[in-house]
Amino acid sequence: MVFEPPQRLVRALGETYGDAAAQEWLGQLPGIAEDAVTGLGLTVERVQAPGGRSSLVLLVRRKDGTPVTLKIAPLEARPALERAALEHWNGWGSVRVLAAFGDGALLLERLHSEVSLRSLPEAKALLEAAGTVRRLWVEPAGDHPFESVEERTGRQASAMPAAADSDTEPLVEAALAARAQLVATTPELLLLHGNFRQSKVLAGERAPWLAVGPEPVVGERAYDLARLVRDRVEDLIAAPAGASVARRRVNKLADSLDVDRDRLHGWTLFRAVESGLRARAAGRHQDAELLLEFAGWL
Template sequence: MGSAAHHGRPAAGDLEPPERLVRTVTAWEGEAGREWLARLPGLVADRLDRWGLAVERVVAAGGQISMILLVRTEDGEPAVLKVGMVNRETEKEHAALAHWDGRGAVRLLRAEPAEGAMLLERLRADVSLRSLAEPKAMLEAEGVLQRLWVPVVDGHPFRTVAEATGELAALLRERRSAPFAADAGAVIDEALAAQAELAGSADEVESVLLHGDYHHGNVLAGERMPWLAIDPKPLAGERAFDLAWLARDRLSTLAAQPGSRATARRRIAKLADALEVDAGRLRGWSVFRAVEAGVWYLSVGGRDDGELLLEFASWL
């Protein structure tokens, strides 16, 4: 670590992962997560050194499975260093960002995929679409998505929606019999039926590059463009799949107001209409994604989040 100190950069000891990151990684990833957290300060220090970066600060809110640092490059340009856990969902993040090349998404400056390290253009981390009123946020979100949905060519590196949801459906089937899912049998069965039908007919619908985790919190204010997407978990597949997260955005606010069921259904109809996707397919993917995520939350002890997602699925 001598060289890091020599360049006036923090040593690994100063690069402790933020509390929120430690909490989520420990709860979600178990032993593998704890091992990664132990290695993380060293990974970050090494990357700062190799890429000649000076740290301004660690972003405490940061990512749920990644450490985010505001840095300056050797030329003094502001940038962001992101070092995240590499898993099935995140392993192609750099490839998607490189494919978009700044069009609708944050620009990738450098990457070391094996370590989950990326140097990204700096956006306004504290200003996401959540800062806008919901109708305006939805309008902006739709505009960004239309730039992201580019055709994928043969031989692309991304998993398909059918493959990814097939794996999730298998896990959901296993979890159906667990004590924590005791009350959710009917809605789980509906979600599994929807996934089987939608994945089975995937060839009939145009396939594009999808963001995979698209919601208001993952779209930040930028300098070159008003709004840019971050944090993709990319897949190749139909547009309706990407809209399923958007359909349940700001869910706690939605649940707290009267007529939530009618509002949720109206939202699906409006999104389908605005982005020219089949409303039935959007409804099906919204049910599957909400149930799958809800049961996953129940499995890691997040009862409130889990029950809210299952309730949303039941409204549709």
């Protein structure tokens, strides 16, 4: 199969796994895609672009003409965990898994990839996002394979002090202190999306909005909401009253979903600082500046 991987995918894989590992997988990708398409009896329409940051997304059709989506990810992106989460939700608030092929290919129901919650006005988008994420918060199976919020953030926290400089050191210290306080108690252990934001919720046919692309983790709801709080951060930064709007958003989301305000504030701070440091290390300086300024408002 001959195709050109979207540049967004190429750049993101290089940032995440290193250029050598990314190029190795990208070199194997046409063969992996051909095997999955043949094995599942599909006809390819086109590559979805710009697509995802960790997977190739192909718009395909089944033998009966049904439009579906084929998602292919490297093993480092842990597609088996995504499959486990989606199968556990079984279409309740999320895209439905129709089949799998090999270790990294998932056949998913076709959603309207061009229409995400980011296409809605801000207030409406947050309302629909809250209604969607609420459906995902269910108890995991007893033998679930997912890591905990404490484990995931522990790895992230260990890398943060070395990435700090004199300007960001106070923020990093505050973020690490917030995390330490949060993981000292665990109010609930629910299956979480792990990377929930407006762009991860797409329009569907059997339901108005369905979540895609989970990075599943087990823990408290406040952790899952923390990424949503900073959605459209560029608009918040540009707004004259952006700081107060950001703080009100924390309180509004917490109250609407019965989440503790202080815990949501703490996880929002930690996740914004951690993401800002990673963006800066990857050379995405504008993203880093926005995220760290946002964190400073909290």
